[in-house]
Amino acid sequence: MNNSRVYRASTFAPVNIAVIKYWGKRDAKLNLPTNSSLSVTLSQDHLRAHTTASCAASFDSDTLKLNGQQQDVSGSRIQSCLAELRRLRHAMEDADGSLPKLSDMKLHVVSENNFPTAAGLASSAAGFAALVRAIANLYELDASPTELSRIARQGSGSACRSLFGGYCAWDMGKAADGSDSVAYEVAPASHWPDMCALILVASADKKDVSSTAGMQQTVASSSLMEHRIKHVVPERMQEMEQAVRDRDFAAFADLTMRDSNNFHATCLDTCPPIFYMNDTSRAAVRVVEAINKAAGRPVCAYTFDAGPNAVVYHLASNRAAVAGVFKLILGGKPGWEGNQGATIGSTAAIPKGAEAAAGVLQAGVSRVILTAVGDGPRKTDQHLC
Amino acid sequence: MNNSRVYRASTFAPVNIAVIKYWGKRDAKLNLPTNSSLSVTLSQDHLRAHTTASCAASFDSDTLKLNGQQQDVSGSRIQSCLAELRRLRHAMEDADGSLPKLSDMKLHVVSENNFPTAAGLASSAAGFAALVRAIANLYELDASPTELSRIARQGSGSACRSLFGGYCAWDMGKAADGSDSVAYEVAPASHWPDMCALILVASADKKDVSSTAGMQQTVASSSLMEHRIKHVVPERMQEMEQAVRDRDFAAFADLTMRDSNNFHATCLDTCPPIFYMNDTSRAAVRVVEAINKAAGRPVCAYTFDAGPNAVVYHLASNRAAVAGVFKLILGGKPGWEGNQGATIGSTAAIPKGAEAAAGVLQAGVSRVILTAVGDGPRKTDQHLC
Numbered sequence: 001m002n003n004s005r006v007y008r009a010s011t012f013a014p015v016n017i018a019v020i021k022y023w024g025k026r027d028a029k030l031n032l033p034t035n036s037s038l039s040v041t042l043s044q045d046h047l048r049a050h051t052t053a054s055c056a057a058s059f060d061s062d063t064l065k066l067n068g069q070q071q072d073v074s075g076s077r078i079q080s081c082l083a084e085l086r087r088l089r090h091a092m093e094d095a096d097g098s099l100p101k102l103s104d105m106k107l108h109v110v111s112e113n114n115f116p117t118a119a120g121l122a123s124s125a126a127g128f129a130a131l132v133r134a135i136a137n138l139y140e141l142d143a144s145p146t147e148l149s150r151i152a153r154q155g156s157g158s159a160c161r162s163l164f165g166g167y168c169a170w171d172m173g174k175a176a177d178g179s180d181s182v183a184y185e186v187a188p189a190s191h192w193p194d195m196c197a198l199i200l201v202a203s204a205d206k207k208d209v210s211s212t213a214g215m216q217q218t219v220a221s222s223s224l225m226e227h228r229i230k231h232v233v234p235e236r237m238q239e240m241e242q243a244v245r246d247r248d249f250a251a252f253a254d255l256t257m258r259d260s261n262n263f264h265a266t267c268l269d270t271c272p273p274i275f276y277m278n279d280t281s282r283a284a285v286r287v288v289e290a291i292n293k294a295a296g297r298p299v300c301a302y303t304f305d306a307g308p309n310a311v312v313y314h315l316a317s318n319r320a321a322v323a324g325v326f327k328l329i330l331g332g333k334p335g336w337e338g339n340q341g342a343t344i345g346s347t348a349a350i351p352k353g354a355e356a357a358a359g360v361l362q363a364g365v366s367r368v369i370l371t372a373v374g375d376g377p378r379k380t381d382q383h384l385c
Numbered sequence: 386m387n388n389s390r391v392y393r394a395s396t397f398a399p400v401n402i403a404v405i406k407y408w409g410k411r412d413a414k415l416n417l418p419t420n421s422s423l424s425v426t427l428s429q430d431h432l433r434a435h436t437t438a439s440c441a442a443s444f445d446s447d448t449l450k451l452n453g454q455q456q457d458v459s460g461s462r463i464q465s466c467l468a469e470l471r472r473l474r475h476a477m478e479d480a481d482g483s484l485p486k487l488s489d490m491k492l493h494v495v496s497e498n499n500f501p502t503a504a505g506l507a508s509s510a511a512g513f514a515a516l517v518r519a520i521a522n523l524y525e526l527d528a529s530p531t532e533l534s535r536i537a538r539q540g541s542g543s544a545c546r547s548l549f550g551g552y553c554a555w556d557m558g559k560a561a562d563g564s565d566s567v568a569y570e571v572a573p574a575s576h577w578p579d580m581c582a583l584i585l586v587a588s589a590d591k592k593d594v595s596s597t598a599g600m601q602q603t604v605a606s607s608s609l610m611e612h613r614i615k616h617v618v619p620e621r622m623q624e625m626e627q628a629v630r631d632r633d634f635a636a637f638a639d640l641t642m643r644d645s646n647n648f649h650a651t652c653l654d655t656c657p658p659i660f661y662m663n664d665t666s667r668a669a670v671r672v673v674e675a676i677n678k679a680a681g682r683p684v685c686a687y688t689f690d691a692g693p694n695a696v697v698y699h700l701a702s703n704r705a706a707v708a709g710v711f712k713l714i715l716g717g718k719p720g721w722e723g724n725q726g727a728t729i730g731s732t733a734a735i736p737k738g739a740e741a742a743a744g745v746l747q748a749g750v751s752r753v754i755l756t757a758v759g760d761g762p763r764k765t766d767q768h769l770c
Contacts (some may be wrong), residue, residue, distance in 0.1 A: 196728075223617045223643075224609045224617075224650060227473070228608075230742050232608045261735045262609065264653055265650035268653055269646055271642070273670060275667050275670075289657055
């Protein structure tokens with residue numbers, strides 16, 4: 001065995017933004033959720049993690065460098081992912097003695113996001129999906145995205161959904177060991193390719209409470225959470241899958257907005273209360289409502305993760321009507337440059353009833369990101385080091 | 386009968402601020418609520434409605450003047466109250482032929498609040514309680530506050546609780562005709578006289594959605610509301626009554642904050658969502674939490690009605706620790722003048738963790754009101770005209 005040989009593989013992995021939200025774990029160690037969830041994978045042209053995994057007999061220890069900073073790899077989440085991937089590689093090596101013993105080598109993982117980590121843009125989801133996918137590529141594992149999703153889930157729950165493109169669900173599963181708590185494809189991006197997203201990045205302070213801590217406070221103290229888990233989400237999951245299969249934007253929009261609000265309601269019902277939405281977020285809600293009212297039907301839908309940023313889903317056919325309003329209000333902010341933004345014209349007027357909200361939005365949004373539904377992780381020969 | 390004789394009676398009536406919230410009607414015509422509620426009546430020294438009811442054979446029509454403006458009296462709410470009071474008077478007149486036939490005369494009602502009507506300070510509760518109490522005085526009705534509460538409830542639901550001082554509950558009742566949906570005294574102010582309230586009046590626009598419209602939207606569309614009604618409130622009502630009976634501030638504070646958050650969570654879960662709390666409200670929450678943390682126990686509790694104003698309950702023994710922090714932050718705002726405010730010294734420092742919230746509060750609060758638990762409606766010889 002050539003001791004100087006470095007094995008290497010790289011991947012890009014996408015961000016996903018849930019439309020039926022994950023909030024709450026029934027098992028914190030295994031990252032098993034209290035309810036199923038469903039998300040749209042966003043294009044890696046705009047938001048992505050880029051990760052290179054290397055191993056060599058000469059490496060002394062496992063390391064992880066994220067955006068140029070060495071990270072602690074002793075945490076149980078990352079250790080679980082590494083151990084599972086090594087176990088799969090080890091089984092391959094046992095079955096075929098000609099394979100190099102990569103599972104015995106230390107790993108060096110280098111990862112970069114093309115967007116700010118702390119912006120509340122699901123960076124940990126993309127990051128853990130990229131880490132698992134890159135090591136799976138390095139190990140040449142014959143594992144399906146669903147099998148890898150079970151591993152990525154242990155790193156960051158919502159990461160399991162970033163192993164797929166398009167429209168992806170995470171089944172909460174029933175097994176105590178988490179073996180059936182995995183992601184699956186509801187529909188590929190090609191099924192409904194005209195789903196666009198406009199992200200309004202709010203100029204906020206660091207988030208109030210981390211989602212890891214926040215969701216467990218909600219599980220422990222919200223009197224409404226159990227009702228959400230048992231009665232609200234199961235029904236909505238079925239309806240949302242159907243909306244995606246039918247390419248029914250009106251149903252998709254209604255469910256998306258209701259579920260975002262329901263999730264933030266359980267945050268508010270937490271003791272002490274958790275606030276992720278702020279006055280800027282609420283202004284975005286009012287502008288979306290005014291656009292839909294002016295259109296006479298739902299042409300856009302807001303959703304908010306554990307932070308104040310609005311993600312506004314809309315179809316390409318309504319891009320002028322939706323993004324045009326936001327360009328009129330926020331045209332002076334960064335994010336409109338480039339092919340997508342340059343082709344959008346501002347609408348003539350702010351829709352009726354949204355005038356005050358437009359002012360709040362101008363004051364509170366720092367940049368916009370124009371993107372759309374996209375595909376799953378992409379293998380690449382661009383290696384980071 | 387002397388046709389020129391004008392009969393007249395006047396009363397003051399207090400504001401009440403609920404700690405278990407009323408939100409939702411099961412019968413909109415009769416103002417029958419979906420759940421019971423419990424409130425603290427605030428002192429009429431600071432916040433009150435003042436109402437004079439007159440009648441005379443020479444009066445042409447029923448009229449109502451509120452803060453100098455003639456109001457429409459054709460609405461079903463006020464008509465229900467007038468009809469019920471006249472019916473009671475009529476029965477007295479039937480039983481005793483010597484009584485003047487006041488029930489046949491038109492009524493002139495004049496009312497003034499000593500605080501801004503639109504400030505979200507339960508003005509309609511005080512107003513309808515005063516109207517009913519003044520006419521009951523005029524008619525010399527032998528009706529208990531609970532009997533009158535059944536009438537006031539038809540004017541404005543929470544008005545029924547302003548017919549009592551101290552700690553007052555409104556039993557939702559079961560009867561279809563609303564006969565058992567009445568207020569009762571949990572404890573008089575003298576039972577727990579050291580309950581104080583500091584109101585932070587937020588400089589807000591007109592409220593988002595009226596509470597009358599908003600609560601019915603919540604009933605119709607919130608997936609969490611039914612759980613609140615059936616499971617959350619019934620248990621909390623019992624616990625809150627017990628906390629009042631035991632003068633247990635820690636339990637009172639915990640229940641008060643949880644129920645405010647639970648109510649606002651159902652507002653957020655409404656479709657479209659209703660936002661009454663804003664960034665100023667949330668800053669008040671964080672300051673209260675920081676004060677309690679610094680004290681090592683709950684010494685104050687926030688609650689928010691259908692608007693952004695915080696009402697901060699605390700005991701007189703903790704006034705220095707609680708109001709002192711708010712005076713340090715908001716000492717430049719109106720409301721600290723007068724006996725109560727002048728005696729409060731600012732604390733030396735803002736409690737740890739509340740520094741950012743203090744800045745938001747400074748920017749968003751327009752005035753403060755220092756008050757305390759108080760007694761029920763007071764008859765007065767000061768007549769308005």
